[in-house]
Amino acid sequence: MSTDETAEQTPEQREPERQRPSRRALIGWGGAGLALGAAAAGGTVAAVRHGDDAEPVAEAGAAVAFHGGHQAGIATPVQDRLHFAAFDVTTDDRDELIALLKEWTKAAARMTAGHAVGEGAVGGLAEAPPDDTGEALGLKPSRLTLTVGFGPTLFQDRKGRDRFGLRKQRPEALIDLPAFPGDNLDAARSGGDLCVQACADDPQVAVHAIRNLARIGMGKVAIRWSQLGFGKTSSTTPDAQTPRNMMGFKDGTRNVSGTDTAALKKHVWVSAKDGPDWMVDGSYLVARRIRMHIETWDRTSLQEQEDIFGRNKGEGAPVGRQRERDEPNLKAMLPTAHVRLAHPDSNGGATILRRGYSFTDGTDGLGRLDAGLFFLAYQRDVRDGFVPVQQSLARDDALNEYIQHVGSAVFAVPPGVRDEDDWWGRTLLS
Secondary structure, three states, X not given: OOOOOOOOOXXXXXXXXXXXXXXXXXXXXXXXOOOOOOOOOOOOEOEEOOHHHOOOOOOOOOEEOOOOOOOOOOXXXXXXXXXXXXXXXXXXXHHHHHHHHHHHHHHHHHHHOOOOOOOXXXXXXOOOOOOOOOOOOOOOOOOOEEEEEEOHHHHOOOOOOOOOOOHHHOOOOOOOOOOOOOOOOOHHHOOOOEEEEEEEOOHHHHHHHHXXXXXXOEOOEEEEEEEEEEEEOOOOOOOOOOOEOOOOOEOOOOOOOOOOHHHHHHHOOOXXXXXXXXXXXXXXXXXXXXXXXXHHHHOOOHXXXXXXXXXXXXXXXXXXXXXXXXXXXXXXXXXXXXXXXXXXXXOOOOOOEEOOEEEXXXXXXXXXXXXXXXXXXXXXXXXXXXXHHHHHHHHHOHHHHHEEEEEEEEEEEOOOOOOOOOOOOHHHHO
């Protein structure tokens, strides 16, 4: 998939004195009445908004506002680290699923504000497991965002069962992705009933978030697969320096800006006329694990590398241009150039918002790096966004000699949690 095309700060607040409940449950955690401040324990941070009125965030320790019309982690300025997890729902009880999503929402609101889950990792009953695993104690929020999505199998599982009475609620845009030429998908790294995307500037904060949600969900969900990412390969802040991917090329030059409300409305957010009603202000996420054949690429000449991408490697300028953000002359590129094939003008205007990350997962047993791009793309409709672009790339992209898609998933990402009485999935399940 394309690797090149396609926060008003509130006054700093100190955390209010925590009110500890008089009694504590031995298992699980409550705390609906616990205050959610904007500051991390032991210090102060700025809370930043996300979405239509997002602003670039300069302070890495800041907290991103959890509540809003859209989920954070989509148009939010892209953080440096990722921990993405897809879950299988192991219960068939709709009420248990709802209870889980409510617990997850409370925990997410606390963690994104820099607080521990429930009563925390210390100070509780010695005879019971603590509410929080503790590895983020003393760390700032690090702009942590948690974004939840629902996979096709939540609406109808692989055996055809409608476990939660949701079959008729499945959006038409939540399609089963077609098979693309060159795919070599590993079922163990694909699909999932639910997903949680944790992004932060501190990897330990992101991992802590997924770990605690998995712990809360024990017995109701199980992690199907997960992916760690580093070195963002796309940016939603075009005024910032464009990041580079593992092939050394700048990535995200033409990405949708998180402050471009018109583009977000047109290409990212689901509208009332799109349907269904429960998805309004949500989006659709495509996740693809793309393995790069690093060793082969590293032996390829610079000229060939630049021809394959359609940009020079140093400045990132399109073929025949001087600066990275110069309008590309697509006809000056080879017909198989990645930029040319991925450009909206080559795909009927198809545009997606990308939040990809690089990954390295050791070696493959033959001494070759298991490395590449964990591609994340948000769009208003997968059929008008990812699918036509990937069909074009899979068919003709010269880059295909050096990459292979080995994992895939698609999720419906519901609207944001609007206030403390709201919860992830309420519009679908209530």
